[in-house]
Structures are given as C-alpha cells and as structure tokens.
Amino acid sequence: MNNVSVLAAEVVSSGETAAFWVLGPIALAGAIGMVLSSNAIHSALWLVLTMLSLGGFYFVQQAPFLGAVQIIVYTGAIMILFLFVLMLVGRDYSDSIVETLRGQRLAAILLGIGFAGLVGGLIADATSGVESVGLAEINADGGNVPAIARLLFTDYLLAFELTSALLITAAVGAMILAHIEREPGSRPGQKEQSISRVTGPRPQTLTGPGVFARGNSVAAPALLPDGSTAEDSRATGMEMRRPPAIASGSIDDLDDVTVDSGANRDGVPQ
C-alpha cells in the first residue's frame, strides 16, 4: 500500500480482498432485495444496505471523503428523504405481483443479463491485466480531503460553482412543486377557529385519543364512560386499532377503518 514509485502497481492487501468479499455480496443482496421487495419501505431499507456497502468500498479504495459523504449524504439524507416521501404518499401502496405489460419482465431480465454479461465481460477483458496505481502518494500529502479540495477549487471550480447554482435551483423547484397554493380565506384563521369552537355544538375540547383506553397509542380511540368508542377522538389519516373489547356491540364498525389520509391530513375541523 505504501508504494512510492509513481507508476508502480500497488498491491491489493488481503484485508481489502476480505472486505470486498464481505461487502460485495451484501451490496448485491441489498440491490436484489430492493428490486424484489413488494413493500416500498423494505426496498428503501435494502437500498440503504447497498449504499452502506458502497460507502465501505470507497473507504477501502482510498476515498475516505467520498465514503463519508456516501454514508452521511446518501444513506443519511437522501434515503431519509425517500422514506419521508414514502410515508407521505406511497406508504399504503404496494406493487401488485401481476405484471401488466406483456413480456416486460422476461425481456427486462434477458436484456439485463445480456447487458451485464456484455459490459461486465468487456470490462473484465479490458482491465484484467491492468495494475492499479493507487492513491497513496496523492493522499499522503495532507490526506484525501485536501487532495480533492486542491483539484476541486482549481480545475473544477467552474463546475463546482455551477453545482451550487444547480442545488439552489433544485431547492426552489422542489418548493414550487410541493407547494399548494390556497385561496386566501379558504382556510380558517385563528379567530375563526376560536369562534367556531366557542359557538359550536361542543364547547369543551375534543377527547384525546387513548383516554380510558388500554393503550395510549394515537391509533387507539378514546372510550366514553359507558365503554363505547368516542368517535371524536379518532385521529385522522391512519388505521385505527381495534379497541379492547369492553362492550361489544359498537365495535364492528371499527374494522380496518381507513380515513382518507389525503383530504384530511391538515386536520381541519369538520
């Protein structure tokens, strides 16, 4: 690893080999798992596994900065963003097993295997005799981060500045895309809410979830003194758990209640 001659081939350490054979299958398993999971959240978690493995590879391949970025930015930020959006929109949605496009799966797999074989074979053939130079020398001068920075702020400065413009554009664009324009006055303000609360049919506060119930989960509706479910206490936007059967009779209608999560997500009083 500490070979100092410029073009001399570095020696791949046995530790790296071991790391490859450990992390490689994990990355593959993560990738395959992501594709095969019917649940989108499982897919995301499988992908996290793959990305962590790739981050490990970066560390092993003398790119500690990228490895860190991979783990922090990708696995930490981007994948969390994925999960966040999944929770918002696609949580209740899982792929049907049935493929609707005729021949799509078979063609995709055949083409994929052909492509992988072709590209993989080509790369293997082209680089089989190549010895890697290694970055030990470059990284030695203050480390990997200064090496990258030296290049980034000289040769790649323009591209770097352009990426900043790209990022700010993306941020603005995402805000515009996700923003919902509402008519002024279509949403009751604090004053209107107070008035409606006082003059409404129910002067007191709504029963909180979980009151008198056995669990205190937000998914458990409150129970009234007679043991029946307090309809008002139901949280919007989620499946309600079946309450403990204190008094049978009015609980059948609680089976799999799914409140439309989109329309009432904002919790506007009805």
Place this chain on the structure above:
Amino acid sequence: METSYVPASGLLGSAWLLVLIPLIGAAVLLLGGRRLDKVGHLIGCATIVADFVLALALVAALAGQAEGEQAVTDTLFSFIPVGELQVDIGLLLDPLSAVFILLITGVGALIHIYSIGYMGHDPARRRFFAYMNLFVAAMLLLVLGNGYVTLYIGWEGVGLASYLLIAFWYRRPAAATAAKKAFIMNRVGDVGLILAIFVMFATLGSTSFADVFAGASGLAAGTVTALGLLLLLGACGKSGQVPLQAWLPDAMEGPTPVSALIHAATMVTAGVYLIARSAPLFDLSEAARTVVTIVGLVTLLYGAIVGCAYDDIKKVLAYSTVSQIGYMFLAAGLGPAGYAVAILHLLTHGFFKAGLFLGAGSVMHGMNDEVDMRKFGGLGSKMRITYITFALGYLSLIGFPFFSGYFSKDLVIEVAFDSGGALGWILGGGAMLAAGLTAFYMTRLMVMTFLGRPRWDKDAHPHESPSVMTVPMIILSLGSVFAGFILVNVIPLGAWLEPVFGPEPEADHVVAPIVVSILTTVVVALGVAAAWFFVARREVPIRPPVNVSPVIKAARANLYGDAFNESVFMRPGQWLTRAMVYVDNRGVDGAVNGLAAGLGGTSGRLRRTQTGFVRSYALSMLGGALVVTVAFLAVRFV
C-alpha cells in the same frame, strides 16, 4: 391551267358583307336573350334574305366582269404573320364560289322561311335561327375563302354549326350521341385536311389558292398524290363518303330543316367543293383522282343499297344523299370532264333533296313527328301540296326525263362511261345500277308514304302544313323541275365555270350519249316497276318482316358500316381506354395510394408501440443500449 386573280373593286369588294351579315345575325340572336324570342325568327330570315339579295348583286357584278377577270380576290387582314408563315384571311369570288353563294343563300333563305313554320312551336326557336345563321356565315366563309386556311376556318365553323344543330334537341340522348358521332367522324376528316395544309406550307410555303395552284406543277408526283388523298380524306369526312359515311344518317336526329339545309343541300357538298376547288392539284395526280372515283362509286352503291332497306323516311333520304354525293365525287374524280358535271349535280341535288327533306318535314309535321314509313300511307289525299311537291322532287331524283336530276345524273353516268377503259365501264355500270336502285327506294318511299291504305296511329290527324312551309317547298319543287334544263341549256353551267375549270375537253364518247340516256331511263323504269311490284301491289306490314334474305338484313344494318366502325375503332378504343383507366387506377394511383396506405398502415402499427407506459420505453432504451454496445464491439473487433 393558269388562274389569274384580280383585286376586288366596287361592289365586288363588299363580298365580306356576305359573311358578316349572318354572323351578326347569329351574334344578335345568341346574345340578345329572351327578349328576342318573339322576333328572333324574323331577324334570322331577314339576314339570309338580305344575304341572298347581296349574293345576286355580286354574281351579277361578277358576270359583268371582263373575260379573264372573273376571279376577284379581296385580302381582308393578316391572320398569322409569323416569319415564314404568312397567312392572310381573304375572299375569292369566282364563278365557282358564285354558284355556291347563290345555292347557300337561296336554298338557305327558303329553308329559313320554312323553319318559321316548322319550328313554330319550339320554345328554343331563337336559338335555332341563331345556329342556322352561324352555319350560313361559316359556309359562306368556306366557299369564299381565297386560301386553304380561310376555307378551313369555315370548314370547322360549319362542323360546329352542324354539331350544335344535330344536338339541337340535346335532351334526347339519340340526338346528343348523333351530334358527338358527327363531330368525331368529322374530326377524322379534318385531320386529313389540316395535314394537307401543313404539307402545302412545308413544300410551297403558302396556303393561298393562287400560290398553291401556281406552285403545284413544280411538286413531286408523290407529294401531289399525298395532297390529293389528304384532301380527299377531309372531303370524305365532311361529305359522308365511305369510309366516313356513318355520321350522316345519324345526323337526321336534328330538326328536319337542318337535315335539308346542312345535311342535304350545302354542308355535305363541301367535300365536292373542296375537290372541285383543288382541281389544279387533282389534275396533276391520276392516282388521287382514281381513288376519288372509286370512293364515289362505292359510296353511291352503298347509299343506294342501304336506302332500299330503311323504313325511317329521313334515314332513307339521308342514305339517298350519301348516294347522290357519291355521284358528285365520281364525277369530280373524272377530272376536267367531270368537275362541271359534279357541280351541276350538286346544284340540282341541292334543289330536289332540299325539297324532299322539306316535304318529309311537312309529313312529320302533320303526323306528330312520326318518321316510320310503315305508319304512313295514303297521305297524298290529306296533304295535297306536300304530295305534289314531293312527287316532283322524287321524279327529279330518280332522273325522270327532262326533270333536273335527269340532266345532271345522265351527264355523270355519261362522263363515267367516257372515262374509258375497264374502269370506265365499271364506273358507268355501277352508276347506272345505282340509278335503278335509286328509283326503287324512292318509289318505295313514295308508295309507302303517300299512296296505299292509311296505316296511321290512332291519334294521328294528318293535315297540310301552313303556307309559310308550303311556299318554300313549291319554289324548291319548281327548281327541281327546271333547274337542270336551265343550267344545261339556258345558262350553261359548263361555260360559266370555264374560268375556273378551263374549257371542257372534247368528249370522246365510248357510248353514245343518247344510248346512255335510254339505257338509264330503262334501268330507272325497271327500278320503279320493281318497287311497284314489291311494295305497291302488296299490303305493307306495320311491323317490318323478320324472315328476310341476308341481303336485306345486311342492308338494314347499313351493310354493317356501324358494326365495322364499332368493332374496329370503338371497341378497341374502349378497351384501350379501360386498360388506361385500369393502369391509372391500379398502377399509377395504386402506387401512390399504396405508398400512402402502406405508410399509413405502418404508422398505425408503429403508433401502437407508443403505449404511454414509461417502462416500455425504458425497455427499448435498454435494448438500444445493448445494440449500441454490440455495434461498438462489432466495429472494434470484427
């Protein structure tokens, strides 16, 4: 033969008025619209009568010209002044055209007056007179032209007028078809005429009569013969001669005055005029003249035979016209000895055939436009004037001694025998035989129409025509009685035409004229007797008998002339047209439409690949990436 032309002066310089007056009449009548409906016929007649008066004055003035100056030309304007091609429109008034302008305006005026009565109930009478005036103008231009191009303009003008008048009742499919047939068959002949004009210009550089006749003797014999044959083709088309005879009988679909004026007296004789006018050319080509005589003989026999079999009174007269014009061609083809005879027969024929047609028209007028002679019979007592005038025309046509036709037809037969040799015997014999046939079919016509027991339809009420119709018939019948005698003995036509055709050669009689006369008269008598025996002494069946000899069958089918035309020209033409249409539809259009349909179909199917499913598109992208990779490999390693 040298012809010297002198410029027009004085009254003779106003010959152009002759053409202009009826032309203005036609224009006024056509453009005047309905407000002239009440007086249109009077305008139409007035122009022609004025023309006749002017023609008389012109002929008188021409007769007063000094010897050798009786050919007056008047160049009106330059028509086509292009480099080598200098064509002027000009008029030529000489004894030949004088004869024609008198015939055209004289007979034309009578027939116009007759038409006042005949077309009295037709709502489109004004249009009729307009076309008739147009015809007279074109015909006068034809005979007055001082060159072949001027003649050709008149030639096409009469063709147009003929077409318009045959199709006058254009709502009747038969009339429309007949008009088209006439027009198309005339085109065939016109091609011959215009080719002749082209040849003249190519070889002589001019198309005026003076230049052409002066330069003709310098031409090669083959060129002259070709010119003669091309002119003959044109003449055949216009005059209804074999092989272009089929349109003339069909042209009887037009109103009867049209048949009398255009398709009996004047236009159809334009072919004879063309040959007579081109006499200096035909004089130079023995071969061309022989062909003319043969065409004449074949046609006169053809017309006479077919005329015996038809029951339609106008068709019989039409075939009779074909046959009589055949006589004229025969005479004209015999060279200097025959030109004047041909013109003589043309004139007498103009009188008696016009009279006969007017008589036929009078009969139809009284019989609800019936033309089938089997439904006539016994009309002589009901239509006395018509009967008498018709009988006079009939006697003249069959050549009854000392009637007009006797003089002219006898002369034709005489000249035919005189031409000598075997051909002379054939021509003379054929002409004489045809005279007998003429006597047969005309006697049959007379008997079936005017004599015998009435076989009328129930609603027929035969009556004499008004005097506006009978007076022209009377005048024409007088002409058919005396014209021959006058033109032979009082004002000898041969002498009058001498400035044009040169002196008549001394006749070298093969058969003595008196013998020819007697023989012809005997043959005619035989024909009359045969008709009397076969037709008059028997009851005429209303339906034509079916079981007849093949000869009669053939004659009824006009000796398969129409069948020949249909099978040789029409059917192959139709097949060709259909083949062309098929090729156009399936080949040309098929290629274009097929290409479009193929592209459309392919596009429609390719369109189906645009499913809207992003994953399908992604799949094809992956496939494309694979293909590109393989292509790189192939380029790299193969």
Place this chain on the structure above:
Amino acid sequence: MTPTYYLVLAAILFTIGAIGVLVRRNAIVVFMCIELMLNSVNLTLVTFARINGTVDGQIMAFFVMVVAAAEVVVGLAIIMSIYRTRRSASVDDANLLKY
C-alpha cells in the same frame, strides 16, 4: 483480487438497477433503482480513480452525488405532486401521453 472485481460488481449493480426500473411500478421504488444505478457508476469512478492514481474520478463521483441530491429533491417533489393530483404513485397510471 484486482480492482477489476469492483468494476464487474458495479456493472452487475447497474444492471440490477436497470431491471428494477423496468419491472417496478411504484415511482419511488423506480427512483431508488435509478439511485442504485448512479451509485454503481460512482463505484466505477472511484475504482478508476484508484487505478489511474488521480483523484479526478473521485471528484466526478462527488459531482454525481451533488447532482443526484438535487435530482432526488426535484424528482420526489414531482412524484408528490403527481400523487396529489392522481392519487397514485404508479408509473403505469401516468400513461396519457400515447397514441
């Protein structure tokens, strides 16, 4: 053991991502597959950087990450707005643009 192994592994990961794009219908999962493909490319870049002995490849990978971050933000926003209007995150449901 040579760096070639990394490259082959990256090709396989890339292909798995591509197949995932083709067979999955949930737009977010498709998006994740695209991320996997980007990551496999990053792996090749890093590997080539090591083979060549320069850090340019690492900088490329860095840029890819930056662009991927921007892309994820925008893409997820698009998916959200589509879901908001169509109540579905399936890529097959958005097939109006067709013949």
